[in-house]
Amino acid sequence: MAQCILKIALDTPLNAVFDYRWEGEDGALPQVGQLALVPFARREVVGLIVGLAEHSDVPVEKLKDALAVRGQLSPLTAEWLALAGFAADYYQRPLGEVALPGIPKNLRVLTTVALDRAIKKLGKLEDKHDHTPLNMPALNAEQQAAADHIGGALGYQPALLYGVTGSGKTEVYLQACAQVLAREPEGQILILVPEINLTPQLEGNIRARFPGVMLATLHSSLSEGERMLHWLAAHQGRARIVLGTRLAVLASLPRLKLIVIDEEHDPSYKQQEGLRYSARDLAVWRAWQLKIPIVLGSATPSLESWHHAQGGRYRKLELRERAVKSAVLPKVKLIDMERDKPRDGLTSQLVAALKLRMERGEQSLLFLNRRGYAPVICCESCGWISDCKRCTSFMVLHKPEHRLRCHHCSLEMRIPRHCPTCGNIDLQPVGRGTQRVEEGLQALFPEARILRIDADSTRKKGSAQEAFDTVHRGEVDILVGTQMVAKGHDFKKLTLVGIMNPDTALFSQDYRASERLFAQLMQVAGRAGRAAQVEGGSPAEVLIQTRYTQHPLYSAVVNHDYDHFASALLAERKQAALPPYLFQALLRAEAPELATAIEFLTLARDCRQWEGVTLNDPIPMTMTRVHNVDRAQLLVESASRPVLQAFLKEWMQALRDTKTRVKWSLEVDPLDI
Ligand SMILES: Nc1ncnc2c1ncn2[C@@H]1O[C@H](COP(=O)(O)OP(=O)(O)OP(=O)(O)O)[C@@H](O)[C@H]1O
Numbered sequence: 001m002a003q004c005i006l007k008i009a010l011d012t013p014l015n016a017v018f019d020y021r022w023e024g025e026d027g028a029l030p031q032v033g034q035l036a037l038v039p040f041a042r043r044e045v046v047g048l049i050v051g052l053a054e055h056s057d058v059p060v061e062k063l064k065d066a067l068a069v070r071g072q073l074s075p076l077t078a079e080w081l082a083l084a085g086f087a088a089d090y091y092q093r094p095l096g097e098v099a100l101p102g103i104p105k106n107l108r109v110l111t112t113v114a115l116d117r118a119i120k121k122l123g124k125l126e127d128k129h130d131h132t133p134l135n136m137p138a139l140n141a142e143q144q145a146a147a148d149h150i151g152g153a154l155g156y157q158p159a160l161l162y163g164v165t166g167s168g169k170t171e172v173y174l175q176a177c178a179q180v181l182a183r184e185p186e187g188q189i190l191i192l193v194p195e196i197n198l199t200p201q202l203e204g205n206i207r208a209r210f211p212g213v214m215l216a217t218l219h220s221s222l223s224e225g226e227r228m229l230h231w232l233a234a235h236q237g238r239a240r241i242v243l244g245t246r247l248a249v250l251a252s253l254p255r256l257k258l259i260v261i262d263e264e265h266d267p268s269y270k271q272q273e274g275l276r277y278s279a280r281d282l283a284v285w286r287a288w289q290l291k292i293p294i295v296l297g298s299a300t301p302s303l304e305s306w307h308h309a310q311g312g313r314y315r316k317l318e319l320r321e322r323a324v325k326s327a328v329l330p331k332v333k334l335i336d337m338e339r340d341k342p343r344d345g346l347t348s349q350l351v352a353a354l355k356l357r358m359e360r361g362e363q364s365l366l367f368l369n370r371r372g373y374a375p376v377i378c379c380e381s382c383g384w385i386s387d388c389k390r391c392t393s394f395m396v397l398h399k400p401e402h403r404l405r406c407h408h409c410s411l412e413m414r415i416p417r418h419c420p421t422c423g424n425i426d427l428q429p430v431g432r433g434t435q436r437v438e439e440g441l442q443a444l445f446p447e448a449r450i451l452r453i454d455a456d457s458t459r460k461k462g463s464a465q466e467a468f469d470t471v472h473r474g475e476v477d478i479l480v481g482t483q484m485v486a487k488g489h490d491f492k493k494l495t496l497v498g499i500m501n502p503d504t505a506l507f508s509q510d511y512r513a514s515e516r517l518f519a520q521l522m523q524v525a526g527r528a529g530r531a532a533q534v535e536g537g538s539p540a541e542v543l544i545q546t547r548y549t550q551h552p553l554y555s556a557v558v559n560h561d562y563d564h565f566a567s568a569l570l571a572e573r574k575q576a577a578l579p580p581y582l583f584q585a586l587l588r589a590e591a592p593e594l595a596t597a598i599e600f601l602t603l604a605r606d607c608r609q610w611e612g613v614t615l616n617d618p619i620p621m622t623m624t625r626v627h628n629v630d631r632a633q634l635l636v637e638s639a640s641r642p643v644l645q646a647f648l649k650e651w652m653q654a655l656r657d658t659k660t661r662v663k664w665s666l667e668v669d670p671l672d673i
């Protein structure tokens with residue numbers, strides 16, 4: 001009989017690994033990295049075996065027996081456990097809370113029916129072992145150099161693929177993948193994209209190029225059954241390419257040989273709740289740990305990555321021109337809204353440009369980063385405005401649904417017929433969202449085929465894909481959208497991009513706002529003119545409506561000048577001692593009363609002092625109240641990452657020991673402050 005103590009990580013907020021007794025019937029002991037069914041708090045749960053021991057510090061009569069081990073699933077590798085361990089450590093979370101959610105839900109249930117079914121299904125699929133790529137276009141010299149560098153890299157070799165929009169970065173990834181697949185007959189490749197909406201386009205490309213290679217996708221809109229199957233295909237090493245969104249960074253990939261991160265600058269790589277990790281940063285760590293190459297691609301790299309490339313930690317690979325011969329970067333023009341006063345949000349120059357595209361049968365895109373009809377409604381007679389009862393924000397007017405809706409707490413109500421305070425029936429929408437722009441355009445161009453793409457119009461599963469397909473088929477004249485349409489899409493018939501009112505972001509308190517706005521404008525501008533100009537067609541053009549035509553950020557966009565803009569921002573950050581020259585963590589607290597949250601943070605600030613670490617004063621968050629809860633934050637800073645990490649470790653323990661009733665959480669490397 002085989003006996004031992006199993007050390008098992010469970011998905012609990014307790015920072016602990018639990019000991020269980022194991023008495024197996026046959027001789028074999030369980031292995032580290034296997035899943036086990038154990039009793040916990042009067043339930044049975046699935047945990048992860050992270051260690052085996054002969055003795056436990058827990059008295060033997062208090063130990064419980066592990067009930068079963070999932071023997072049909074091969075153990076997660078030591079490298080994978082190290083990755084989960086690193087993430088838990090770095091982001092200051094319990095191991096089980098990181099490791100277990102990284103494994104499909106269907107594996108963490110009591111029965112193994114789903115697992116057995118998935119194993120059977122996968123067993124029937126045949127591996128073609130044919131990685132001959134099909135129809136690879138000839139690369140231009142810069143693309144070829146980049147693909148050869150990435151495809152030929154051995155060992156930990158991080159590269160930043162800095163290529164202007166439409167420069168054919170995808171093609172570089174695919175040809176680098178082809179080289180890796182040919183060299184490593186068993187090797188696996190992980191490709192990350194920031195948005196689910198970008199997976200179908202890339203998935204199609206990969207399947208067309210590598211018909212004999214098993215591809216697995218991992219993203220949040222898979223059903224649990226699909227997720228299990230895809231995860232397993234990766235875990236068994238059968239899926240040679242795994243394509244996914246940020247959560248795929250934790251996929252089990254025993255033979256990983258290359259990591260690709262597309263649009264690496266994108267904030268979606270940061271998880272904003274629970275384990276607030278950066279998939280990009282974890283991917284870089286994973287590449288370092290496995291000693292494999294990783295490529296981060298973008299037309300507008302994050303300042304962090306740019307900084308590493310400038311300093312030589314990442315190798316910079318450049319694509320300076322658009323890939324399609326005779327496709328050129330669009331001409332960017334600023335329209336002064338003080339001179340050309342907009343009607344229905346549109347200046348006469350923008351309207352004229354739209355009209356020209358309509359006449360020539362070309363597509364236009366109007367970008368506005370605000371969904372809904374109007375951000376607020378108000379009563380002109382008494383000054384009432386539609387603020388949310390539960391949040392420091394407004395109820396947004398959604399006209400098609402006749403509702404007011406808070407985008408923060410989801411409170412909804414019918415549009416009031418008259419003013420709730422004075423009874424006036426003339427309530428007016430103030431400001432403009434995508435729905436209102438769509439309405440205005442339809443009145444202006446009754447014959448136009450207008451399509452709005454935003455979070456509201458694409459709520460139904462599959463509807464976003466359908467919408468993008470409609471655009472690609474050329475069945476849309478004017479596309480109106482939020483940031484959803486700005487990234488990565490390869491719209492071939494688009495020759496005009498109008499940016500409606502980006503000014504508000506110029507004056508944000510968040511020091512990252514200008515980096516983000518610049519990237520967003522460059523990205524959305526990059527959707528125009530990706531194919532060769534047809535004869536008699538319009539040259540690609542981007543029109544930005546603004547009241548600040550002299551602003552240096554806009555000049556940089558006009559000149560497509562990421563380099564100088566990024567260098568100037570970096571110099572500013574260095575001078576002001578801000579990231580990437582400084583490391584931060586943010587402690588947040590929530591309570592029904594602001595004072596309680598601030599009080600807890602003050603206690604947290606005063607409970608530890610640490611050489612080289614600055615604890616700032618607690619302050620209310622910019623949006624203080626959400627869903628009847630007040631929120632405050634405390635920013636911790638240090639010039640050294642290891643010093644900050646050492647401090648956080650001790651500090652977290654001290655905070656857990658306070659056993660406060662205040663809800664608090666820590667974010668390492670916060671993006672929004
Ligand atoms: N070598 C090539 N020859 C001809 N066409 C190419 C070549 N490489 C890429 N293309 C085409 O160029 C277009 C733009 O490529 P892709 O979408 O990969 O650009 P990108 O660099 O990812 O741009 P973005 O940063 O805007 O997402 C695509 O239609 C692609 O098929």
Ligand SMILES: [Zn+2]
Nearest residue numbers: 388391406409
């Ligand atoms: Zn609300």
